[in-house]
Amino acid sequence: AQTVTQSQPEMSVQEAETVTLSCTYDTSESDYYLFWYKQPPSRQMILVIRQEAYKQQNATENRFSVNFQKAAKSFSLKISDSQLGDAAMYFCAYRRNAGGTSYGKLTFGQGTILTVHP
Amino acid sequence: SAVISQKPSRDICQRGTSLTIQCQVDSQVTMMFWYRQQPGQSLTLIATANQGSEATYESGFVIDKFPISRPNLTFSTLTVSNMSPEDSSIYLCSAVGQGHNEQFFGPGTRLTVL
Numbered sequence: 001a002q003t004v005t006q007s008q009p010e011m012s013v014q015e016a017e018t019v020t021l022s023c024t025y026d027t028s029e030s031d032y033y034l035f036w037y038k039q040p041p042s043r044q045m046i047l048v049i050r051q052e053a054y055k056q057q058n059a060t061e062n063r064f065s066v067n068f069q070k071a072a073k074s075f076s077l078k079i080s081d082s083q084l085g086d087a088a089m090y091f092c093a094y095r096r097n098a099g100g101t102s103y104g105k106l107t108f109g110q111g112t113i114l115t116v117h118p
Numbered sequence: 119s120a121v122i123s124q125k126p127s128r129d130i131c132q133r134g135t136s137l138t139i140q141c142q143v144d145s146q147v148t149m150m151f152w153y154r155q156q157p158g159q160s161l162t163l164i165a166t167a168n169q170g171s172e173a174t175y176e177s178g179f180v181i182d183k184f185p186i187s188r189p190n191l192t193f194s195t196l197t198v199s200n201m202s203p204e205d206s207s208i209y210l211c212s213a214v215g216q217g218h219n220e221q222f223f224g225p226g227t228r229l230t231v232l
Binding site: 023035037042043045047050091095103104105106107108109110112 | 148149150151153155159160161162163166208210212214220221222223225226
């Protein structure tokens with residue numbers, strides 16, 4: 001079974017600074033997606049960024065980028081120029097990309113609470 | 119992208135009663151799921167809502183406790199039956215878009231059982 005581990009229960013960053021959130025995963029599959037979701041106090045799950053395992057290039061979305069190390073099974077999220085609105089719980093998630101009964105199912109990490117200080 | 123709505127957004131219920139949560143997607147999606155998020159915890163998959171057939175439940179979740187329906191491609195319901203305080207959680211509906219590379223979530227239903 002796939003597992004996702006976020007070893008940082010809490011992180012903090014000063015506004016305008018850069019912070020990196022860590023995520024590791026375990027799988028025997030070769031074709032999968034990795035996601036970072038943000039969950040503010042409103043509890044809405046917001047997709048921040050996604051990475052397809054077969055793509056070598058790290059995904060980037062504006063101030064958000066990932067460092068995807070497939071061999072090491074590591075998928076960290078870097079937030080540049082942090083803003084107060086970035087404060088939230090961040091979840092790393094894994095999803096198998098092939099068909100079968102497990103397709104579409106997300107396995108989540110434990111989450112990292114990010115605090116942004118003005 | 120798909121927009122998912124859920125009703126109710128929150129509810130406070132008495133022990134032993136049941137609550138049905140509705141999930142509506144504004145476009146056709148390939149797959150729909152129900153997740154539970156207990157206080158301060160991560161999300162755990164309850165089941166896959168299959169259109170026109172019985173849902174597929176994850177280990178630890180059973181149909182008698184969490185009956186699910188999905189009568190069409192854009193709508194699903196989750197019922198939490200015979201509730202106890204341990205069922206107090208956020209319940210989230212999720213869907214995979216037609217492009218398969220995105221996964222959307224509803225705003226969640228916060229359930230408190232007294």
